[in-house]
Amino acid sequence: MCIGSLKYKDETWDLQNADTKEYTHCFHTYPAMMIPQIARKLLKTYGVEGGWLLDPYCGTGTSLVEASLFGMHSVGCDINPLVRLIATAKSTPICLSTLDETLNKLNSDLFQLEFGTGKIPNAPIPDILNLTYWFSEEVIKSLAYLRNRIKDVEDKAVRNFIRVAFSEMVREVSYTRNGEFKLYRMPTNKLDDFNPDVFGIFSKKLNRNRNGLAAFLEKRKGVETSVSDANTVQGELPMPRPLGGYDLVITSPPYGDSHTTVAYGQFSRLAAEWIGLPNARKVDKLAMGGQRSKETLTDSPVSSAIEKIRSVDKKRACEVSAFYIDLERSINSVAQMLSSNATICYVVGNRRVKEVMLPTDAFIVSAFHQHGFTHKATIVRNIPNKRMPKKNSPSNIAGQTSTTMHEENIVVCQRTTHTCL
Ligand SMILES: C[S@@+](CC[C@H](N)C(=O)[O-])C[C@H]1O[C@@H](n2cnc3c(N)ncnc32)[C@H](O)[C@@H]1O
Known part of the structure; x- marks a missing residue:
């Protein structure tokens, strides 16, 4: 050899x-x-x-x-x-018109909540270890609403697609330090100024991923x-x-x-817990x-x-x-x-x-x-x-x-x- x-x-x-x-x-x-x-x-x-x-x-x-x-x-x-x-x-073909229909409805509901008179409805909050250490009260409320909303999407492939955008957003709106794999919290003096636009970030990711999916569907083989x-x-x-x-x-x-x-588990934990995936910890x-x-x-x-x-x-x-x-x-x-x-x-x-x-x-x-x-x-x-x-x-x-x-x-x-x- x-x-x-x-x-x-x-x-x-x-x-x-x-x-x-x-x-x-x-x-x-x-x-x-x-x-x-x-x-x-x-x-x-x-x-x-x-x-x-x-x-x-x-x-x-x-x-x-x-x-x-x-x-x-x-x-x-x-x-x-x-x-x-x-x-x-990433690898499942989805019917684009079904996806678009769901995304349009979701985006218009979020727009109403953000810019209309709507108040974010209360939704069940999952049992997550040290939840308030990692998320502000406001972010928790928005995430709980979205999680509940996604649960009701009937088409499984569409639901998974939306969950992936939700997952990436969870990390960004949490108090975890940017650029770290492990779960480290940002310094205490930065917490007060950290007010992420949960719905805005989520919508942007959905849109980006939808375009990526369309390009994939065009080129993938059967x-x-x-x-x-x-x-x-x-x-x-x-x-x-x-x-x-x-x-x-x-x-x-x-x-x-x-x-x-590389602590893959720590990187994924908060999103996996929000989504309710098994063995998240x-x-x-x-x-x-x-x-x-x-x-x-x-x-x-x-x-x-x-x-x-x-x-x-x-x-x-x-x-x-x-x-x-x-x-x-x-x-x-x-x-x-x-x-x-x-x-x-x-x-x-x-x-x-x-x-x-x-x-x-x-x-x-x-x-x-x-x-x-x-x-x-x-x-x-x-x-x-x-x-x-x-x-x-x-x-x-x-x-x-x-x-x-x-x-x-x-x-x-x-x-x-x-x-x-
Ligand atoms: C370097 S990453 C792979 C990254 C991947 N190529 C990509 O582009 O996303 C290594 C992966 O191995 C996984 N892993 C660790 N132990 C494993 C095992 N016993 N069986 C299967 N996967 C395992 C980790 O969860 C991690 O996702």
Whole structure:
């Protein structure tokens, strides 16, 4: 298994000026989203028209949307219920006239409430942890009204579409600090001046997303897409399982456990609770590396790095190890579902812990090698515009940071030998 000569930097993959908000990609921000043009470029080279694509950590569904535009059926999994909702809404065709009818009625009601004599009617307030710490009384009233109003939208696809705009707005009208993934509140002296226009922000997002959807509907091919809550780490396999297996995987797994890298759960929690999604507070625990493991990794490309970390911090070494054990389990499940000539494309970052670099790219190559895959290439790209942390604290001392990731690797392997189907 050779990785050295197949790993190279290619600046054409930096995609510095790419419009990352085309089509339904404009629907909702999320940490560490994949740039659509990466999935698009990979589909151009490795896609199989009419074939099946799998994204085992689909997040907001970037590769599912691109698969629909290319002409592949696709299935995505994620343990985060909020992104399952977003990925579903982004890839589901909706009848535009039904949507427009609902949006026109909603917008005119909101206009009446804002500029007419209307008072916002009282609506039930959901049970949300520390609600008044995160939202002003006025914002709570408006959100409760909208939540109640959305509940009554009959068409499920339209309701999901509206919920996604609601979700992104919840973060913006809350007291959370802008530009943070974790739940941090803005400074107390800023709270009094923070009076967001809830209905205005919501209407703008609905309109933006409606235009993105129209562009998507024009270009998408007639393919199937589904989003599943199967956890491949636990050996759960998503449905449907295409005959002969999936042809292509395009995915970007987490860089490490949510507690010490990107807190997907914290990012999503308030919106997920307002919408009433299950497990809203458990995402970071359910995510890869979220639970300690008694197993140890032996003879793996990350083993020596983990030993170096262990020599300075045993607890961190266990956390890092738990992540790779989960990643390997997930790859074992994913490999079972792939066709005899499948291609996998994993976009991964080699993060640093305690100043030690973890070669996640080599780990992926090695894990797929066990399942009959040959390494084709590892393309190294600069990260110019992805929303993710570029610094971490190696010492966990506030203010002491070191650069973690300015680059990421696109690992490509192809199956050339046996298949487990
Ligand atoms: C880098 S993000 C994916 C972003 C996605 N490509 C996009 O463009 O939105 C990684 C995702 O992995 C998910 N995740 C973590 N552990 C998982 C697991 N065991 N099974 C499925 N998804 C998981 C996280 O919830 C997160 O959404």
